[in-house]
Amino acid sequence: MLLSDAVVSGLAAATIAIAITILVERLGGQIGGVIGTVPSTMVPAAIGLWAVSHNPSDYARAMSPVPFGMLINAIFLLVWRVVPAKLSGFPSKWLVPLTTAISLVIWVFGALVVVEFFENVDQRGVPPLVVGWFGFLILVAFGLSVTAKGVPEVRATTVPSIPILFSRGILAGTAIGAAVILGHSGHSLVAGIAAVFPAIFLTTMVALWWSHGYDLPASATGPMALGASSVALFSLLTASLYWRLDVLMGTVASWLVAVVVCTGGSAYWLSTRRTLIQSEVP
Incomplete structure (x- = not known):
């Protein structure tokens, strides 16, 4: 049962990761960066962790570090x-x-602190x-704070290769599968952190840089954060x-509220910052 939960959650996360990153690269760094961070791989992670949690308190312990984990991810992106x-x-x-090594060292240190x-x-x-x-x-x-001065819009000119897309899926799926296994073992805090390992962020940054240079991934970091x-x-x-509620209704309700409040709010905020940039152009 544990292995099947981990595999199903991992495969779902891998599929979502590939689909989301294709969408991101077609919309550009600013809007794509925001849309690319809607709750995606976290959905199968949450369902998988709930399935192996002994009670609601254990599940809450796994979810409560996630905001701090995402804060580490935001710093990772910066x-x-x-x-x-x-x-x-x-x-x-x-x-x-060098950037990969430095960002991962910072992430690991931050995860240990959390x-x-x-x-x-x-x-x-x-x-x-x-x-x-x-x-x-x-x-x-x-x-x-990191988007207050505006974010220049940069778009991708090419589509990433199939191997790159699969590498994103494999990394994301592995991280989520490991989180489910850790949750079952009783390490709920570590499981919550493992669930937000920046697999998609890392592979997106590397792939975008290799394909388009520094400007496109740099423009996406603020919106993603x-x-x-x-x-x-x-x-x-x-x-x-x-x-x-049951898991299905709880997932749908949580996802809709998160997307409307945070994704919608982020998109609006960035649109006001884009206007700010345009008004400052002589």
Whole structure:
């Protein structure tokens, strides 16, 4: 049962990852970045973790770190905008490996900090969902701050190859399958962090850079960081709705609210920032 839950969740996540990234690259960095962060791989992850959770409290413990995990992902994305600009003097062939290594080191460090933080929170008896909602507010504030000055629109001119698309699916599916297995083993905090491993973000950044250079992935980092709040909101809502409704209704309701509030709100915010950029052009 555990293996089948992990495989089904992983395959669903892989399929969603491939579909979403195709959509992103056809819409450009700004709008595509926001749409690409709608709750996608998190949907099968949430369903899989609920299936292996012993009770609603265990599931809530797995979901409450997700906003902080997405905050780490937002910082991970920002590295892809800042580090290449700072290391512009390096040979171009080294920029992608260096940026990949730096971003992953930062992500792993951040994940360890979040796990340690939530373990301390548990010991103090603080409800994990309360901390999760606090993390959601921090994530939204971070996303607004990194897009406040506007985001230039850059579009892709080519479509990624089939192997690249499959690599995204494999990475995303593996991360989600591992999260389900960890959730069943009782490591719910680690499972919640594993569920938000930036598999799609990483492969998207690398693939876009190889295909189009620095400008396109850099233009998508801010919108993706802001749009990541939809995943966090979806996760927190499922922790409150799954045990009140059934899984299907809870998933649909959580997804719709997250997309309307966060994805729609992010798109509107970015449209006002685009107007700001246009008004500043002499």
